[in-house]
Amino acid sequence: MTFEPEQLGPSKADLAEKIRELRKRAGLTGDRLARRCNMSQSQISKFETGRKTPKLVDVERILRALDAPPELVTEITALARIANTEWQDKRSSWRRGMEKRQAELASLESEATELRYFLPAMITGLLATPEYMRASLSHTPGDPSKTISRKLERQAVLYDTTKTFTFLLTEQAVRWTIVSHYALAVQIDRLASVSHLPNIRMGVIPMGAAIPRGPMNTFTIYDDRLATVENFTGRMVFRDPRDVSEYLSVFILFERHALFGSEARELLGQFADHYR
Numbered sequence: 001m002t003f004e005p006e007q008l009g010p011s012k013a014d015l016a017e018k019i020r021e022l023r024k025r026a027g028l029t030g031d032r033l034a035r036r037c038n039m040s041q042s043q044i045s046k047f048e049t050g051r052k053t054p055k056l057v058d059v060e061r062i063l064r065a066l067d068a069p070p071e072l073v074t075e076i077t078a079l080a081r082i083a084n085t086e087w088q089d090k091r092s093s094w095r096r097g098m099e100k101r102q103a104e105l106a107s108l109e110s111e112a113t114e115l116r117y118f119l120p121a122m123i124t125g126l127l128a129t130p131e132y133m134r135a136s137l138s139h140t141p142g143d144p145s146k147t148i149s150r151k152l153e154r155q156a157v158l159y160d161t162t163k164t165f166t167f168l169l170t171e172q173a174v175r176w177t178i179v180s181h182y183a184l185a186v187q188i189d190r191l192a193s194v195s196h197l198p199n200i201r202m203g204v205i206p207m208g209a210a211i212p213r214g215p216m217n218t219f220t221i222y223d224d225r226l227a228t229v230e231n232f233t234g235r236m237v238f239r240d241p242r243d244v245s246e247y248l249s250v251f252i253l254f255e256r257h258a259l260f261g262s263e264a265r266e267l268l269g270q271f272a273d274h275y276r
Contacts, residue, residue, distance in 0.1 A: 015079045015080055022068060037061045038061075056080045056240050056241065057241065059076060059080040081242075084240040085237065085239070085243070086237035087237075102154060105125075109126075114163070116220065119167065119173045121173055121215075127190065129186060129190055132179055158200065165199060166200075166201040166203065167201070167202050168254050170204075181275040182275070188272040192265045192268045202264055203264060205254060206267060213254075218230040226244060
């Protein structure tokens with residue numbers, strides 16, 4: 001499946017229209033289609049009006065109930081997958097204000113109970129010291145003080161023991177020197193300290209670990225329902241269970257090659273001592 005970022009918004013409206021047209025073509029009311037799909041009539045109505053975006057599995061059930069021809073199945077399932085993907089470009093985040101982005105992240109963190117972070121290049125804000133945060137925001141426009149304040153507020157979620165966190169960091173992410181050597185040693189000490197929390201698993205993947213896949217992107221998985229993937233120009237949000245499952249498989253692969261617990265803390269201690 002290939003698409004342009006500008007397709008992602010209109011695809012939701014297009015999907016709603018396709019479902020509505022296909023139902024009418026089949027001569028079914030929304031209530032009859034709902035019964036065939038074992039859904040509520042209000043759910044079908046929300047799909048058809050665009051008030052709710054159906055998951056791919058919902059679309060597949062609807063297409064089976066409507067006995068859609070193969071060419072339409074291919075077209076509409078592709079559209080559904082695009083509709084369940086969101087593109088958030090970095091410049092738009094800057095225009096809206098980075099503090100709003102922090103509020104969005106806090107909302108995702110509050111709703112999830114199991115959170116997984118793959119960090120191949122740098123340390124994430126939940127684990128960062130104020131000095132590291134300031135350095136990581138040096139390329140963003142405006143005064144970063146409010147963003148740093150929001151990031152620090154978000155760190156309180158780490159102490160919520162109803163949630164579990166797994167952080168996978170490559171050695172490069174730990175040692176990427178965007179602050180002074182002394183400040184980096186303090187940052188690494190924080191990683192080791194946070195790793196003692198009972199609901200947190202801190203994994204470090206050392207250089208030299210033989211892994212068959214390259215660490216292409218930073219990504220986060222919220223439970224098994226949503227994955228966010230970052231690159232230089234923005235981030236993509238995947239809600240299609242098949243996409244989320246793929247990122248979960250990649251995470252598990254890297255997780256097998258990480259050091260945890262005392263082994264991870266020993267390695268972190270060596271890194272911190274080096275920079276001190």
